[in-house]
Structure formats: C-alpha cells, structure tokens
Amino acid sequence: MTQTPGTAPEVAATLADASAAAAEPRSPRSWWRLIVLLFGALVFLFPFYYMIIGSLQKHADTSLSGALPQPGNISLHNYGQINAALSLGKALINSGIFTGGVLLATVVFGVLAGYALAQLRFRGRGLLFAVMLLLLTVPFQLLIIPLYVLIVRNYGLGDSYLGMIAPFAINSTAVFIFRQFFLQVPKELFDAARIDGAGELRVLTRIGLPLVRPALLTAMLLTFIGPWNEFLWPFLITKKQSLQPLAVALANYISTVAGVAANPYGAILAGAVVLAVPAVALFIVFQRHFVSANIGSAVKG
Amino acid sequence: MTGITSPRPKFSPPEEEPRPSPRQSRAQRIARTALGRHPIGIVFGAPYALFIAVLFAYPLGLAVWISFHSYFFAAPGVSVPRPFVGLANYEAVLADPAVRQAFVNVLIFLVINVPLTVMVSLLLATALNAAIPFRAFFRTSFYVPYVTASVAVVGVWLFMFGSGGIVNNVLGPLAPTPSWLINQNWAMPSIAIYVTWKQLGFFILLYLAALQNVPKELYEAAEVDGASWWRRFRAVTVPGVRPATTLVTLLAIITGAGLFTEPYLLTAGGGPNGKSASPVLLMYQTGIEQNRPDFASALGILLVIGVFLIFGIQRLLQRRQA
Numbered sequence: 001m002t003q004t005p006g007t008a009p010e011v012a013a014t015l016a017d018a019s020a021a022a023a024e025p026r027s028p029r030s031w032w033r034l035i036v037l038l039f040g041a042l043v044f045l046f047p048f049y050y051m052i053i054g055s056l057q058k059h060a061d062t063s064l065s066g067a068l069p070q071p072g073n074i075s076l077h078n079y080g081q082i083n084a085a086l087s088l089g090k091a092l093i094n095s096g097i098f099t100g101g102v103l104l105a106t107v108v109f110g111v112l113a114g115y116a117l118a119q120l121r122f123r124g125r126g127l128l129f130a131v132m133l134l135l136l137t138v139p140f141q142l143l144i145i146p147l148y149v150l151i152v153r154n155y156g157l158g159d160s161y162l163g164m165i166a167p168f169a170i171n172s173t174a175v176f177i178f179r180q181f182f183l184q185v186p187k188e189l190f191d192a193a194r195i196d197g198a199g200e201l202r203v204l205t206r207i208g209l210p211l212v213r214p215a216l217l218t219a220m221l222l223t224f225i226g227p228w229n230e231f232l233w234p235f236l237i238t239k240k241q242s243l244q245p246l247a248v249a250l251a252n253y254i255s256t257v258a259g260v261a262a263n264p265y266g267a268i269l270a271g272a273v274v275l276a277v278p279a280v281a282l283f284i285v286f287q288r289h290f291v292s293a294n295i296g297s298a299v300k301g
Numbered sequence: 302m303t304g305i306t307s308p309r310p311k312f313s314p315p316e317e318e319p320r321p322s323p324r325q326s327r328a329q330r331i332a333r334t335a336l337g338r339h340p341i342g343i344v345f346g347a348p349y350a351l352f353i354a355v356l357f358a359y360p361l362g363l364a365v366w367i368s369f370h371s372y373f374f375a376a377p378g379v380s381v382p383r384p385f386v387g388l389a390n391y392e393a394v395l396a397d398p399a400v401r402q403a404f405v406n407v408l409i410f411l412v413i414n415v416p417l418t419v420m421v422s423l424l425l426a427t428a429l430n431a432a433i434p435f436r437a438f439f440r441t442s443f444y445v446p447y448v449t450a451s452v453a454v455v456g457v458w459l460f461m462f463g464s465g466g467i468v469n470n471v472l473g474p475l476a477p478t479p480s481w482l483i484n485q486n487w488a489m490p491s492i493a494i495y496v497t498w499k500q501l502g503f504f505i506l507l508y509l510a511a512l513q514n515v516p517k518e519l520y521e522a523a524e525v526d527g528a529s530w531w532r533r534f535r536a537v538t539v540p541g542v543r544p545a546t547t548l549v550t551l552l553a554i555i556t557g558a559g560l561f562t563e564p565y566l567l568t569a570g571g572g573p574n575g576k577s578a579s580p581v582l583l584m585y586q587t588g589i590e591q592n593r594p595d596f597a598s599a600l601g602i603l604l605v606i607g608v609f610l611i612f613g614i615q616r617l618l619q620r621r622q623a
Contacts, residue, residue: 033428041442051457062467113349122342139559141581142601145588146360170352200341229450231562247452265460272453283448287441
C-alpha cells in the first residue's frame, strides 16, 4: 500500500482505516473491547491450535490435558501416514494448477471486463452488468447437474484440469471488485491518456492497473480461496486420485479410509494442516490488503 | 454477492455524448451508434460474456430442459430416448419427504445462522472499531476460519465434537447422547453453528466497513443528550449498518441454498436419517449417485426460483422503504 501513495482508491482505503481508528478514542471503558476481542480470538483460533496439536499426537489424546503439547506424545508420524495415503506433493500440485488457472483467467479476463464495465461505453454493457449481478446471486452448487452433463458427459473433460477450472475460470466477485475500483478512478486520467494517442489496452495497463493495485490484491486473495478450498466440483469430476486437489483427496480420506487407520484423526489433522497453511499464510502476509476498506468499497456499490 | 443495491459510482458524472466532429466520417458515426462510443469494450468484455454464456446461461437452460424430460446417464455412445414428461419431475420432487426434510433443515440453518451472525459479528466489529492494541492481530484471527478450506476445518471439528472428543470430555455428563453430529436434534444446529463460526470473519469486515459510514456526529449528539452506551448502540449503530445487515441475510440465504461440504463430511452424508441433509446434497445423491439427473435438475431449478423470489421480495421491500 505504501508503494503508490496518492491514488484515489488507496487514499480512500487509508482514510477509512484511519477514521476507524479515530472513531472512538481510547477511553477508560475500552477494557470491555479487549475482553470481547480476546474471547473472540480464542474461539476463532483454538480449533486451529488444536488442529496442529492433534496432528502431532502419536496417539490421539482427547483429554483436557491433551490440548497442551505432551513431550512424550509428539511426532511427525501422522504427516508420513497422510503422505503415504494421499501423496501430498501430487495433491498440492493439483491444487496449485487448479488455483493458478483460475487466478490467471480471472486476472487477465476479469480485469478487462471490469475495466470495460466501468470506463467504456459499448453496446451490451448494461446487459453484461445485469447478467453478472444475476450470476452473483445464484449459488454455483445449484448448477452442478447441467455442468456435470456438459463438462463430463458431452465434452469428455472429466478427470482433466480444464474441466476442473472451467466453471470457476473468471471469478465474478473479482470482476465486480475490479469494476468498483475502476469506477473510482477519475475519467479525466484515462481521457488524457487517450488524447495523447494511447491505445485502450495501453491506457488500461499503464494508467488503470497501477491505480487499482490494492484492489487487484484484494480480488486475487478472494479468488485464491475459491478454488484452493473448493470441494464439490473437483470431487464430482475427478475419479483418478492422481488428479485430485488436496481438498478432495483429504475429504475422500475422511469419508472412507479414516475408519480403518490406527490414528485416523492424527492423519486427518496432518492433512488439514497442509491444506490450511498456504491459504492462512497468504492472508497473514497480505493482511493489510484484506481490510474492511477494500471490501467495503467493493460492497458499497 | 453485492448486486443488491444499484451501483453509485463516486467520480463519474452523467455521461454526455460529445457532438460528432465534422471531420468524422459517416461510417464512423454509424459504427458509434451501433457499437457504442468505445467499441473496443465489446472486445474487452467478450471473454467474460462468453464465459457467462457457456458456463452459466447455457447450463441453466440445460437444467430447465432436463427437468422437463426423462433423463438418465447412459453408457457413452449409446443413444437413448429422452421423452418430454411435463411437470412429472417437479411433482416427484415436491412429493419427496427427503426433499421436504432438506428444506426444513435449511430453515433451521437460517433461523440459527442469521441472528447469530448478525449479533456476534456486529458485536465484534464494534469492539474492533477503535484504536486498540493488537487491532491487526484480532482482525486477522477472526477471518482465519473464513479463508481456510472447510474440508480442513471439518477434520478438527470431527475430532473435537466426536463422542470421545475434547468438548464432551469438558462437558462430562452435560454432553448430549448420542454425540452432537450423530444426534437427530443436534446435527443440523451443529452445522449451522459451524458455518456461522467459519464465515463470521467476513461479516465482521463487512460490518467494520459499514460502521465507518455511520456519521460520528450522531454518536456525539447522542452522548451530549446523555444516551447510555446501549441506547447509542440501538439508536445509532443498528440503523446505521442496516444495509450490511440486509446483505448478511441475503448471503446467508445463498449459503443455506448451496450447503454441501458440511452435511457431506461433518454429519456423514446428511445423517442421522436425513436430519442434516441439504438440498444440494440431495441433488448430488439423486442426480449423480442414483442416476436421476432429471429429478435433481428439477430440484435445482426450484431452488434457483426460490433464491430469485427471495431477492425480488427483498428488493421490493427496500424500494418501498426508500
């Protein structure tokens, strides 16, 4: 956020955050806030702490003292178990290809569409916007049957990365966020570049993109968790284990193999840690880009 | 997710078509009327439009078509008759007790999820909306569940809420028998609470954004008038964030209509006795597992209509208020 100060959306974001901090000055009564927030953080974080502890337990220990690390009961054994059952490396690569494909298509085509919807006047713009809003309201899950018929039966794309990526290829929420941020850029900036003779693609990449970089990151983060965490669709279309993303492989392990393993929870939790870490790490590293101001300006619309 | 209110761009004044300059040729003017002032916009928007047409509009149409025909998956290359059956699939869906149970389950989900989400996320957002130490830490910790795969978090919930899990060990004799996720009365509420917990972080961010739009002067005026903290919260904060509350409700309905992973994994396929089955889980079980895509499509179309109806009603109410 500090790289390009002075741009409209960023100023808005920074101001919004600053005003949040100044909204109610620190008062003697602020102790209740801390208690509420601490309790909240405990409720939100304990399962994750417990996930890690459980994944390290040699023997599942569900007693209260088991919630603390017991030196005698700690090993990385479970990670070996789940790796042997799922081949974590392959599953992570599949998750990466699935997510990467969606991110790439969303950035390239989503930015183009968001820019066009916000700054260009063309025939069909109103219709495209209306259909996008419609798409945002229909849960994707309700279309699984026709999508399955089309992609697996008609196009033979079952057990393929393309079939996995296709229904998610362009994230409509991201398109919406791009549009909202491009709307906030004063038109005159683009017009000036056009008068200077820049082509529309150049206007977008040289003027538009640098100005909306925070939105780009927010939208990318939101897009990332879609395919990385998605279970239903890749579960439907991948029968071969060698093509399954980690979420699907782990879910199959939970619902089938777990019953016969010696310490099923240890192995499940080890897999869960591996699945959770990339997403959580990304959001911690980029947490400054996932603040309410960015989400808010996308939602205010 | 945000198509509820009409967009209000901040910096774009109403557009005026500039007068065509005399130097412009006739052909250029005709092209402008036919394609708009920036015809390149059609090229920029085309990939997304194509995506919508092929992977949203066409499947939606196909679902309608399948739902009016007798349709099943045959071996590849075998052509089978798919006769038109009118509303027979819809009648079968509406007469199915499992479907009714699933709709009751969604209702239970909403009754628990919506008030709980609104209350807790507004409380935490209000607490977060100040200069407090470790603000970034709190904000981040609240949305960790939201960004984590449900499959991963389900693993630890199964571990915690199983019969011999840590929750029951702490509760001792207070623990329900059979345990939470295999208990007829607790299975669906458990899913509702799980989903509420998991998505709360996103709604806290929404409320945090909404709180910033509540004019500070209102708080100051209320304080001058001697209003208590609770009174200020009721009279200033709650009405001030009403648009966000509407959004929370609508997103909860979308979530409830699309619930799948949780009943599939957390309660082992909507158990016990379908008491935690969701409509989408039924679509998967009937459409894919039992090879009745016609039935499942009819169920899906009914859900799409239901979601549209709710959104339509909501828009109407909003317009009447305005």
